[in-house]
Amino acid sequence: MAAERPPMIIRPCFQQDLEYVQLIYAHHVLSGAGTFEIEPPSLEEMTERWSRIVDKGWPFLVASPLSDLSRVLGFAYAVQYRDRAAYSKTFESSVYVGPTTQRQGAGALLMSELLTSLRSDGVREVLAFIGDSYNAGSIGLHKKLGFNVVGKLENVGEKHGRVLDVVIMQRTLPPPKA
Ligand SMILES: CC(C)(COP(=O)(O)OP(=O)(O)OC[C@H]1O[C@@H](n2cnc3c(N)ncnc32)[C@H](O)[C@@H]1OP(=O)(O)O)[C@@H](O)C(=O)NCCC(=O)NCCS
Known part of the structure; x- marks a missing residue:
């Protein structure tokens, strides 16, 4: 049964949120196969990644509990799929939720807000590259x-002694609201 859903809000990620973001991501790097990174990036590296995204005006969002807006339960961001200009309306999304907050609605709220933001920016196609065919959480979330x-x-990845697939999922967005 799904756990109780604490009230939460989705908001932009600020620099002071990145310690949480780094910790959540490090957990998934070390324990999961959703990302194919093996070594958790440092806070400095995460700050550089975040800067590159927000400096371009692309969305980087966090979920916080309403009771404490300084905490971060999960995060999601999107980047243009490839640099070449013809890809300008195709983005790749990523989403990670902390281990103690999973199945409480944060991932769905983050992705829903991310898609709204991408749609209003005129993005048409959103791709998710999901590490591991057996990643039921991420595949289920994206289907929803x-x-x-x-x-x-x-068989493109190897992590934790397993050979891993990448599942590619795609969502077409409606045109931006007038
Ligand atoms: C994928 C992930 C972000 C989901 O976040 P979450 O906050 O737990 O998801 P939600 O609670 O919003 O769940 C939304 C829906 O996704 C599906 N879902 C989530 N977890 C699931 C699971 N373990 N098994 C099957 N479906 C699942 C369900 O349809 C769920 O809706 P429901 O709870 O009403 O049934 C989280 O599990 C995670 O961080 N996973 C590891 C990292 C990863 O693989 N990220 C994706 C890389 S792109």
Whole structure:
């Protein structure tokens, strides 16, 4: 059964949130297969990654409990899929929720807000590259948000002694509201 859902808000990620972001991401790097990084990036490296995204005006969001807006339960961001200009309306999304907050709605709220933001920026296609065919949480979340599986890269990763696929999921957004 799903755990109780604490009230939370989705808001932009500020620099002071990045310690939480780094810790949440480090947990998933070390214990999961959703990301193919093996070594957790430092806070400095996460700050550089965050800067590169927000400096371009791309969305980087966090979920916070309403009871303490300085805490971060999870985060999501999107970047243009590839640099070449013809890809300007195709973005790649990522979402991570802390281990003690999973299945409480944060991932769905983050992704829903991320898609709203991308749509208002005129993005048309959103791709998610999900590490591990057995990543039920991420595949389930993206299905719930209207993504479809459009492909699978087989056996492209190796982590924790397992050979891993990448599942590619895609969601087409409606045109921006007038
Ligand atoms: C994927 C992830 C972000 C989901 O976040 P979450 O806050 O736990 O998800 P939510 O509580 O919002 O769940 C939304 C829906 O996703 C699906 N879902 C979430 N976890 C699931 C699981 N373990 N198994 C099956 N479906 C799941 C369900 O449809 C769920 O809706 P429901 O609770 O009403 O049934 C989280 O599990 C996570 O951080 N995973 C590891 C990192 C990762 O793989 N990120 C993706 C890389 S792009």
